[in-house]
Amino acid sequence: MQDTLSSEQSVELVRLWRRRQTLSSEEMGRMYGIVGGALGGCHPPELRALGESRAELVAQFIYAKVLRLDADPDEADEPTAGDEEARTRSAPSTAFALCAYFRRYLIDCTRASSFxxxxxxxxxxxxxxxxxxxxxxxxxxxxxxxxxxxxxxxxxxxxxxxxxxxxxxxxxxxxxxxxxxxxxxxxxxxxxxxxxxxxxxxxxxxxxxxxxxxxxxxxxxxxxxxxxxxxxxxxxxxxxxxxxxxxxxxxxxxxx
Known part of the structure; x- marks a missing residue:
């Protein structure tokens, strides 16, 4: 069964997502909690192909794709007004959207497995x-x-x-x-x-x-x-x- 986000969590998720590379440690923890909770009922079939625990893959997804902690800080330019608008539109606000995003990440992982x-x-x-x-x-x-x-x-x-x-x-x-x-x-x-x-x-x-x-x-x-x-x-x-x-x-x- 797909987990859901409350309206308050959805609003907070979008707000944090818009500036996810400049979050404080407390805000990172909050983002991690919201996303991890939303993915609690998400079990894409690609999970079985990667040979790692679901918890580890969720953690890697949040680290790399949600908080983007592996991005180069030197490449993070100040966003323009257009960038901000696009970032707001692309920010997931539902558990369904987060699960779809997680599945795309898993697909990327499986595509690289042969290499x-x-x-x-x-x-x-x-x-x-x-x-x-x-x-x-x-x-x-x-x-x-x-x-x-x-x-x-x-x-x-x-x-x-x-x-x-x-x-x-x-x-x-x-x-x-x-x-x-x-x-x-x-x-x-x-x-x-x-x-x-x-x-x-x-x-x-x-x-x-x-x-x-x-x-x-x-x-x-x-x-x-x-x-x-x-x-x-x-x-x-x-x-x-x-x-x-x-x-x-x-x-x-x-x-x-």
């Missing part, structure tokens, strides 16, 4: 996850040499990359990727009081949007380092070399 099976840079990048995708690489140097690289050169580049990161991102990388600390990224963030850790991890490339494709990952900090500094394009064909880069980066991060 993720080939190039799985998942929610938290680890050597084991990557190696499971591409298999053991017999000759790491050959993979790197195809891109004019060597292990010593990549080690040096990795050390420079780590040293140049802001402290919160460096902690997330070194403990979450290099040492695979207990509790995952949320545990690291709690121990070091890192604000907006999921957004930071997304920008860095430790968290990859489920519907993301190679071009999306290439825009992360890690993706730019691999493609621009090391000269390895983010494609499934280059996963052998990318795996070796991540092994080296993980080793350097463990000792940083």
């Amino acid at each position: 993720r099976r080939k190039l799985s840079i998942g929610d938290q990048v680890t050597e084991n996850e990557l190696e499971a995708q591409v298999g053991a690489v017999e000759d790491a140097e050959d993979d790197l040499a195809e891109h004019g690289l060597s292990s010593p050169a990549v080690h040096a580049a990795a050390r420079s990359f780590i040293a140049g990161l802001p402290e919160p991102e460096r902690i997330l990388l070194c403990e979450g990727f290099g040492r695979e600390a207990a509790g995952g990224l949320s545990g690291i963030a709690a121990r070091h009081a890192i604000a907006s850790y999921h957004y930071r991890a997304g920008r860095l490339g430790l968290v990859h949007k489920r519907e993301g494709l190679p071009a999306d990952y290439a825009r992360t900090t890690l993706g730019q380092w691999i493609s621009q500094t090391l000269g390895i394009a983010i494609t499934a064909e280059n996963m052998g070399a990318i795996l070796q880069v991540f092994k080296i980066l993980g080793a350097e991060a463990s000792y940083a």
Whole structure:
């Protein structure tokens, strides 16, 4: 049975939606509660295809598509009057509209699943996850040499990359990727009081949007380092070399 919103909730949802990238923490919590409650009776068939819990997928949807916490703040320009009018018209005001929006998000995720099976840079990048995708690489140097690289050169580049990161991102990388600390990224963030850790991890490339494709990952900090500094394009064909880069980066991060 489809859940419904009260008239007060509908009005509040539209009001919050119009400025969803500038909400206070309290307002984010209120938005999360309204949307999560409205989706309580929403069970699209695509849920079964993604292999994750419904609660996790709802949380990802709210994070990425409702609150838009993965959007680049530098790209958020002041809206014009026309933008405001369009934003108001597009703001969902019913549980039915939110469910339809959630289903479109799930469809986007399933459309990208075939790529993720080939190039799985998942929610938290680890050597084991990557190696499971591409298999053991017999000759790491050959993979790197195809891109004019060597292990010593990549080690040096990795050390420079780590040293140049802001402290919160460096902690997330070194403990979450290099040492695979207990509790995952949320545990690291709690121990070091890192604000907006999921957004930071997304920008860095430790968290990859489920519907993301190679071009999306290439825009992360890690993706730019691999493609621009090391000269390895983010494609499934280059996963052998990318795996070796991540092994080296993980080793350097463990000792940083």
